[in-house]
Amino acid sequence: MIGIFDSGLGGLTVVRTMMKQLPEYDIVYFGDTARTPYGSKSRETVIGYSFENTEFLIKMGAKLIIIACNTASSVATHKLSEKYNLPIFEVITPAIENALSATRNHKIGVIGTRATINSNIYEQKIMEKKPEAHVYSNACPLLVPLVEEGWLSKPETRMIVKKYLHPLKGKQIDTLILGCTHYPLLKDIIQHKIGKQVKIIDSSISIASQIKSYIQNSPEIDLSLSKKGKSKFYVSDITDQFKLTAQKILKQKIHLEHVIQ
Numbered sequence: 001m002i003g004i005f006d007s008g009l010g011g012l013t014v015v016r017t018m019m020k021q022l023p024e025y026d027i028v029y030f031g032d033t034a035r036t037p038y039g040s041k042s043r044e045t046v047i048g049y050s051f052e053n054t055e056f057l058i059k060m061g062a063k064l065i066i067i068a069c070n071t072a073s074s075v076a077t078h079k080l081s082e083k084y085n086l087p088i089f090e091v092i093t094p095a096i097e098n099a100l101s102a103t104r105n106h107k108i109g110v111i112g113t114r115a116t117i118n119s120n121i122y123e124q125k126i127m128e129k130k131p132e133a134h135v136y137s138n139a140c141p142l143l144v145p146l147v148e149e150g151w152l153s154k155p156e157t158r159m160i161v162k163k164y165l166h167p168l169k170g171k172q173i174d175t176l177i178l179g180c181t182h183y184p185l186l187k188d189i190i191q192h193k194i195g196k197q198v199k200i201i202d203s204s205i206s207i208a209s210q211i212k213s214y215i216q217n218s219p220e221i222d223l224s225l226s227k228k229g230k231s232k233f234y235v236s237d238i239t240d241q242f243k244l245t246a247q248k249i250l251k252q253k254i255h256l257e258h259v260i261q
Contacts, residue, residue: 001026001226002211003062005053008036008148009242010182011068012249014091015231017208019250022215027231028060032261034237037144038071039113039180046115050076052261054084060232063224066207067091070112070180074119087214087221094206095177096125102199103175106130109168109198110137111190112179113144122179136171140164140180147182150245153189161186162193169194177201185249236261 002018004011008031015029030053032038038046050072054065064087065080067073073090081088099108110122117139126135142160151157168176176198178184184202191200215222234257235242247253 001028001061002064002066003028003030003054003057003060004066004068005030005032005050005057005072006068006181007031007038007071008033008144008182009246009249010144010147010180010185012246013181013184013202013204014066014068014207016250017204018211019231021208021212024227024229026226026228028057028062029231029233030056030259031233031235031242033235033239033242034261036148037113038069039115039141039144041071041115043075043115046072047076047079049261050080051083054080056234056259056261058084058086060234061226064211064221065089066211068181068204068207070203071115074116074121089207089211089214091181091203091207092121092179093125094210095179095201095203096122096129098206099175099177099201100126100130100133102201103133105172105174106133107171107173107175108133108135109171109173109176109194110135110179111140111164111168111176111183112137114139114141116179122177134171136168136173138164138167143186144180144182147185148242148245150241150248152185157186158189158193161189165190165193173198175199175201178203233257234259
């Protein structure tokens with residue numbers, strides 16, 4: 001199985017894209033809804049959660065892990081790769097590669113949680129690949145709670161998105177990375193507020209494309225992955241709102257199983 005974890009329901013945007021690009025592969029998803037958001041937690045806490053989440057997915061049969069959380073990707077990827085002898089992917093690198101391919105003026109914006117933005121991971125990786133680039137980042141701490149509450153089209157959400165994007169509009173960016181897998185659920189609002197001339201980089205699409213290419217070029221990994229087109233969904237806390245929003249994201253009814261981390 002392909003194992004995917006996130007702090008909440010944002011990682012379901014990765015599941016949705018994976019279902020489209022690799023429909024025959026089985027997926028096991030874990031959303032740490034009892035401890036969301038990760039973006040306001042310390043580095044050490046997020047790393048600890050990431051170890052627990054990975055252990056759970058491996059126990060459920062995962063042979064490949066996707067960290068569908070930018071915060072966890074920014075602080076825990078190296079630690080997980082050191083410990084586990086299986087492919088581990090994060091959502092930051094493929095989004096950066098797509099952004100660098102898309103930009104024309106080398107001015108790239110990034111929005112994410114406080115933890116992701118404070119880690120400077122996007123700036124570091126972009127500058128390593130393109131030293132002449134200019135990276136402008138802004139933390140958007142209210143967006144994850146708004147998405148988790150299902151406030152995807154509320155006037156308040158539009159107002160907050162506009163306020164968060166305002167500092168980036170004056171920087172003449174031509175590319176904007178959605179540095180959180182919750183944010184694709186607000187992509188239409190973000191595109192409208194930042195302007196149609198700015199290319200939006202959706203990390204859920206970027207990572208799904210990377211995984212598809214990796215599997216196609218790794219026959220031994222492909223053989224280890226079950227292919228019945230089935231998906232299982234586990235969460236550390238079940239709420240009616242999470243279930244409702246999750247089904248809107250995936251456009252289908254799903255069964256959520258409660259596990260205690």
